[in-house]
Each structure stands twice: as structure tokens, then as C-alpha cells.
Amino acid sequence: MIEHKQPHLSNMELWRQWKEDGILQAKKNLIEQYLPLVEFVTNRLAIGLPKNVSKDDLYSHGIMGLIDAIEKFDYRRGLQFETYASWRIRGSIIDGLRQGDWVPRSIREKAKRIEDAYQKLEQKYMRSVTDKEMSEYLEVSETEFNQMIQDIAVTSVCSIDDPIREEESETRLSLLIDDKAKNPEYKVNKFFLKETLAKAIERLTEKERTVVSLFYFDDLSLSEIAEVMSLSPSRISQLHSKAILRLRGSLNRFKVQLFVDQ
Incomplete structure (x- = not known):
């Protein structure tokens, strides 16, 4: 579905640095690595939306969802981050759409x-x-x-x-x-x-x-x-x-x- 820069298991050290040591650079690296996931979810949700809805706005909301997912994800449970983050990103975009009240x-x-x-x-x-x-x-x-x-x-x-x-x-x-x-x-x-x-x-x-x-x-x-x-x-x-x-x-x-x- 989406190709990331590194395999999932190679992220464990980044997750450890961020979650256990609080290293902000590790968090930044995780955000950068999973940005393609934001683009993927944004493109799917953009299907059928009115032309006045900016994809850039959707992408911005999606990034906020990604950050929220990275902050709340528990890497020690061995779950797939992409699945968890996809729903957080999607939810953040939808919240942004609701706030914009784009549907008559x-x-x-x-x-x-x-x-x-x-x-x-x-x-x-x-x-x-x-x-x-x-x-x-x-x-x-x-x-x-x-x-x-x-x-x-x-x-x-x-x-x-x-x-x-x-x-x-x-x-x-x-x-x-x-x-x-x-x-x-x-x-x-x-x-x-x-x-x-x-x-x-x-x-x-x-x-x-x-x-x-x-x-x-x-x-x-x-x-x-x-x-x-x-x-x-x-x-x-x-x-x-x-x-x-x-x-x-x-x-x-x-x-x-x-x-x-x-």
C-alpha cells in the first residue's frame, strides 16, 4: 500500500528514543517517515469532495492526526502503527471538515x-x-x-x-x-x-x-x-x-x- 523509508522493525529504536528518552529528534524522524501515510489517507478522503475543499487543508489536518497518533501509540504492544495511525489521521481530517462545515x-x-x-x-x-x-x-x-x-x-x-x-x-x-x-x-x-x-x-x-x-x-x-x-x-x-x-x-x-x- 505504502512504502516507507525503513522496515517497521527498524523503527523500534526511534520509538524507544521518543517514548522512553523523550528525544524530540526521534519524534521528528518518525513524523517524517510516516508522512506518506498522511498523503495516502488524504488522497482517499479527497475522492468525491467538492472542488472548494483544499487538499492542502486536508493534508494539514492529517499531519495533526499523525502527530497525535505518534504521541499516543504504545510501540511495546507490537501492534502495526500504520493501522492505528490511519484512523487517527482520518479522524483528524474529518474533524477539520466538520469544523469547516463544507456540506450545505x-x-x-x-x-x-x-x-x-x-x-x-x-x-x-x-x-x-x-x-x-x-x-x-x-x-x-x-x-x-x-x-x-x-x-x-x-x-x-x-x-x-x-x-x-x-x-x-x-x-x-x-x-x-x-x-x-x-x-x-x-x-x-x-x-x-x-x-x-x-x-x-x-x-x-x-x-x-x-x-x-x-x-x-x-x-x-x-x-x-x-x-x-x-x-x-x-x-x-x-x-x-x-x-x-x-x-x-x-x-x-x-x-x-x-x-x-x-
Whole structure:
């Protein structure tokens, strides 16, 4: 995915110097070494964003996320820093986007309306609902529904990284849980969150599952997925948006259940 200047194991001395001796030069070297990771995450998140969103701004937010990751990472646990840092970088960029409020309120309201519709209908029918059923529920034509999906496509790349609860920083897909933690309630919630997400993915259409898999697990861009699936980039964008809205609906039900049980 990304080539670094040195293999992962060769970084151990830098990590030791920074974490145990507090040598700032070691921290600086780590930041410089992992800057390509910031560029990679920035390029992925920039897909589909409006032209008025500066990639330089995204990159700056990403660097702050990288620094935060380097400050909080525990190298002694033997975990892969790239995985941990990617979510920190992504979260920092998304926080920056939220602060800039780059998405019009009308688009946010439209996305929320569709998300709620997916949540209610799929809970009612216990299956993936069709565009026709969604259109009838929303009282719009299928053409209008597809246009609504297209309009909110620019918001869905980030939506899967929304926090599980608004006041917390843990994201729906991060799940980078400290296995040494002894809080049983947290582990139970983690288990049911994974189970809920797995079931939600199973309810996606075959094409939607393919897009989600290629984008989030195989690190392909939307344009690359379009080539693989022999579809237009706009169609891939629509499939991605629908998948994310379905997943958000399912995960929101999980969030509501958490509050009910507490």
C-alpha cells in the first residue's frame, strides 16, 4: 500500500528514543517517515469532495492526526502503527471538515432523511429494501431518489467514520480496542457492534458489498472500482452512498439500543 523509508522493525529504536528518552529528534524522524501515510489517507478522503475543499487543508489536518497518533501509540504492544495511525489521521481530517462545515445543511438533511428511511424500512422488512420501496416511502420518484443519492455522495465517504456517540471519539469502524482493558461492558458492546456491522453488511446488495469491500478493505479508489466492476464512476459513487446509508441506519439502531440498555 505504502512504502516507507525503513522496515517497521527498524523503527523500534526511534520509538524507544521518543517514548522512553523523550528525544524530540526521534519524534521528528518518525513524523517524517510516516508522512506518506498522511498523503495516502488524504488522497482517499479527497475522492468525491467538492472542488472548494483544499487538499492542502486536508493534508494539514492529517499531519495533526499523525502527530497525535505518534504521541499516543504504545510501540511495546507490537501492534502495526500504520493501522492505528490511519484512523487517527482520518479522524483528524474529518474533524477539520466538520469544523469547516463544507456540506450545505440541505444536503445533510437529505442524507439524514434517507438514512432514517433505510433504518425504518429495513427494520420493518428485515432485509435490504429496494429503490422502489425507498422512493414510495419518501414519496418521490425513483429518478428523484437516485438524484438525492447522487447529491449526498460527497458526504458518504466520511460518514462511516462518525463516532458511535456524538460525545466520544471512537469511530464505528476503528474498533482499535485495547485488549488489555478489563472493562467487560466495553468488550460486550464491542462484540455486539461487530455483530451488528457484519449483519448490516450481509443485507447490502451484492454490488454494494463489493464496493464496500474494494474501497475499505482493498484500498481501491472509486475510479479504480469503476474499472473493476465495469460501471461508471457516478454509479459506483451511488452504490457506495447507498451502502453507507444502510450501514448507518443499522449502526444507529445499535446506538439506540446501547442507550436503552444503560
